[in-house]
Amino acid sequence: xxxxxxxxxxxxxxxxMSVTVxxxxxxxxxxxxxxxxxxxxxxxxxxxxxxxTKPPGSLGRLEDLAAWLAAWQGxxxxxxxxxxxxxxxxNHGVAALGVSAFPASVTAQMVANFKxxxxxxxxxxxxxxxxxxxxxxxxxxxxxDFTKGPAMTEDEVVAALNAxxxxxxxxxxxxxxxxxxxxxxxTSAAAIALALFGGSPMEWTGPGTGVKxxxxxxxxxxxxxxxxxxxxxxxxxxxVLRRLGGRELAAIAGAVAGARLARVPVxxxxxxxxxxxxxxxxxxxxxxxxxxxxxxxxxxxxxxLVEKLGKRAILDLGMRLxxxxxxxxxxxxxxxxxxxxxxxxxxxxxxxxxxxxxxxx
Numbered sequence: 001x002x003x004x005x006x007x008x009x010x011x012x013x014x015x016x017m018s019v020t021v022x023x024x025x026x027x028x029x030x031x032x033x034x035x036x037x038x039x040x041x042x043x044x045x046x047x048x049x050x051x052x053t054k055p056p057g058s059l060g061r062l063e064d065l066a067a068w069l070a071a072w073q074g075x076x077x078x079x080x081x082x083x084x085x086x087x088x089x090x091n092h093g094v095a096a097l098g099v100s101a102f103p104a105s106v107t108a109q110m111v112a113n114f115k116x117x118x119x120x121x122x123x124x125x126x127x128x129x130x131x132x133x134x135x136x137x138x139x140x141x142x143x144x145d146f147t148k149g150p151a152m153t154e155d156e157v158v159a160a161l162n163a164x165x166x167x168x169x170x171x172x173x174x175x176x177x178x179x180x181x182x183x184x185x186x187t188s189a190a191a192i193a194l195a196l197f198g199g200s201p202m203e204w205t206g207p208g209t210g211v212k213x214x215x216x217x218x219x220x221x222x223x224x225x226x227x228x229x230x231x232x233x234x235x236x237x238x239x240v241l242r243r244l245g246g247r248e249l250a251a252i253a254g255a256v257a258g259a260r261l262a263r264v265p266v267x268x269x270x271x272x273x274x275x276x277x278x279x280x281x282x283x284x285x286x287x288x289x290x291x292x293x294x295x296x297x298x299x300x301x302x303x304x305l306v307e308k309l310g311k312r313a314i315l316d317l318g319m320r321l322x323x324x325x326x327x328x329x330x331x332x333x334x335x336x337x338x339x340x341x342x343x344x345x346x347x348x349x350x351x352x353x354x355x356x357x358x359x360x361x
Contacts, residue, residue, distance in 0.1 A: 017169050017170075017261065017262065018166075018169055018170050019165045019169045019258060019261060020162050020165065020166075021158060021161060021162060021165070022158065023154065023158060024154055024157065024158060024238050024239075024242070027158070027161055027238065027254075027257070028236075028238060028283065028284075030257060030261070031257060031280065031283055031284040031287055032284065034257075034260050034261070034284070034286070034287060035260065035261065035263065036289075037071035037072055037289070037290075038070075038071055038072075038073075038074035038075070038263075039071075040076075041070040041071055041073070041074055041075055041076040041078075042067060042070060042071040044070065044076035045066060045067040045070040045071070045076050045077070045078075045341065046067060048076075048077075048341065048346075049063055049066070049067065049341065051346040051347060051348070051354070052340075052341070052344045052345070052346060052347075053344055053345050053346065053347055053350050053352050054344070059337075059340060061314070062333070062336065062337040062340060062341075063337075063341070065292070065314075065333070065334055065337040065338075066078060066337040066338055066340065066341035066342075067341075068265070068292070069175070069265055069334060069337065069338055070341075072263060072264075072265040072289075072290045073174065073263055073264070073265060074263045077338065077341055077342035078174075078338045078341070078342070079174050079338065079342075080174045080175055080331070080334060080335045080338050081174055082131070082173040082174045082175075083128065083129065083130040083131065083173060083174060083175045083176075083177065083328075083331050083335070084130065084131045084132075084133065084167075084168075084173035084175075084176055084177065085121065085125055085130045085131065085132045085133070085176075085177040085178075085179060085324045085327065085328050085331075086133050086135065086164075086167045086168075086176065086177070086178055086179070086255055086324070087114060087121065087132065087133070087134045087135070087178075087179040087180065087181060087323055087324050088135050088137060088163070088164065088178075088179075088180055088181075088247075088248035088251040088252055088255075089107055089108075089110070089111050089134065089135065089136045089137060089139065089180065089181040089182055089248055090107070090136075090137045090138070090139070090142075090143070090160070090180075090182045090185070090246040090247035090248035090249070090251075091104050091107050091138075091139050091140075091141075091142035091143070091182060091183065091184075091246070091247075092104070092142055092143050092151070092182060092183065092184040092185060092187070092188055092246050093142045093143050093144045093145040093146065093151065094145055094146060094147065094184050094187050094188070094222055094226070095142065095183050095184035096142075096145065097145065097147070097218075097222050098215070098218065099184050099187045099208070099211070099215075099218070099219040099222050100183045100184050100186075100187075100208060100209050100211065101208070101209040101210040101211050101215075102183055102209050103183065104142065104183045104184070106183050107139055107181055107182055107183050108136070108139045110181050110323070111134060111136045111139070111181060114132070114134045114181070114323070115134055119323060120321055120323065120325050121179060121323045121324050121325050121328060124325055124328040124329055125328055127332070128328050128329070128331050128332045128335070129335075130177065130328050130331055131173070132324075133167060135163055135167065135251065137160055137163060137247035137248055137251060138247060143156070143245075143246050143247065146188075146191065146226040146229065146230060146243060146244050147222060147225040147226050147229055148229060149229060149230070149243075150230060150242055150243040151188070151242070151243060151244060151245060151246060152242050152243075152245070152246075152247070152250070153242075154242065156247065157238075157241065157242040157245070157247075157250045159247075160247040160248075160249075160250035160251045160254065161250050161251070161253060161254035161257075162254060163247075163251045163254065164250070164251035164252060164253060164254025164255035164256070164257075164258060165254040165255065165257065165258040166258075167251075167255050167258070168255050168258035168259045168262055168264060169258040169261060169262050172259070172262035172263070172264045173264060174264070175264065175265050175266070175267065175331060175334060176255065176256075176259045176264050176265070176266045176267065177266075177267045177269065177294070177324050177327035177328050177330075177331050178252050178255055178256065178266065178267070178268060178269060178273050178277075178324065178327060179269045179273060179322060179323045179324020179325065179327055179328075180248045180249070180252060180269070180272045180273060180276075180322055180323065180324070181248070181322065181323055182246055182248045182272075183209070184208075184246075185246055185248065185249065185272045185322075186205075186206060186208035186209075186271060186272060186299060187205075187208070187219055187222060187223060187226075188244060188245055188246050188249060188272070188275070189204075189249070189271050189272045189274075189275035189276075189301070190204040190205045190206070190219075190220075190223045190275075190301055191204075191223045191226040191227055191244040192240055192241065192244050192245060192249075192275045192276075192278065192279060193275055193278070193301055193304070193305050194223060194224070194227050195227050195230070195231045195234065195240045195244060196237060196240060196278055196279070196282050196308075197304075197305070197308050199304075201220040201221070201223045201224040201227075202217075202220045203300075203301065203304065204223065204301040204304070204305075205219050205220040205223050205301065206271070206299040206300045206301055206302075207299075208299070226244055227244070230243035230244055231243070231244075236282060236283045237278070237279035237280065237281065237282025237283040238253075238279060238280075238283045240279055240282065241253060241276070241279040245276065245279070248272075248276075249272065249275065249276035249279075250276070252272075252273050252276040252277065253276045253277065253279055253280055256268075256276075256277050256280060256287075256288070256291060257280060257287070259290065260287065260290050263290075264290075265290055265291075265292070265334075266290055266291040266292070267291070267292055267293075267294050267327040267328075267330050267331055267334065268291050268292070268293050268294060268327065269294055269295075269322065269323075269324050269325070269326050269327040270294070270295065270297035270299060270302060270319070270320065270321075270322055270326055271297050271299040271301060271302040271305065271320075272322060273324075273327070274293060274302060274305050274306060274309070275305060277291060277309075278305060278308070278309060281309060288309060288311075291311075292311070292314060292330070292334075293306050293309075293311045293312070293313045293314065294313065294314055294315060294326040294327040294329065294330035294331075295313050295314065295315040295316060295317060295319055295326035295327075295329070295330060296313040296315070296316040297319065297320050297326070298318050298319065298320040299320050314330045314333055315329060315330055315333070317329075
């Protein structure tokens, strides 16, 4: 019997759709009815894993990742023929307050670099075999200064959520890596984390593009001022996203939600993408069960945030670049996990004894 005949797979194209929301209320309704993992695919992965020609548990977390991929793709074995890296870019009003070592104009310059193929994420996508899409969101119109009120109107945040939804639901890949570009967006991420999880501003505020000393203390004050100005009556994580986030963070949240609807596993990159996704989890617990965290960012707040979400990073390489770089790198690990699970021979196929001699005696 051909090995593929042992595997369960749903109908191809079943998860293709087009999803658009007209309000935050509609987006909340979307989050209230998210699909869960596929029990049949998960069971098939659990049944196959002990039969593979290796000691139980010897591939460590690769075994767990292979099972996770199958459950959330809704098919066994999982496939990663199509990996898409979506980078969203936006500009922030708080950049004018001097919270970054670089001016806001760098956002557009880096978008041009992505499109020209010159950034780190371009090289990593080539190395891993991932498709890269770059979506610039009104770069000439920064969000409002959130120390004086909400960063975005409802129409603005909904438009950004839809930009993210569109990237996934109209043509779902096998896995999605999300990344960002936006001068001052570590300030936004720190404010979101502080609003959602409490603590002190300095616990969540890091160097970002390289600020330190008094500039870092100033950045933490901006974070604190933003939370004070916006969160007294914020009803949920989506309102926190509207008031303290940026267009690129909202687009990431939309893409993560769209991926869940389309049964696409998600790889979150670093601090900013994890903060954006955390708004979904705060709005509806369990919203991030189809997500893994790619790497432990060197941005100090990221580790705390990952822990709060009950996640564990796949890689720890001291990276803090953003732009989806860590997510794409971790996608290579996911490819390896899927390849081992699907491609290894079973003990029966290889004619290898599946029990130690001491057990057989």
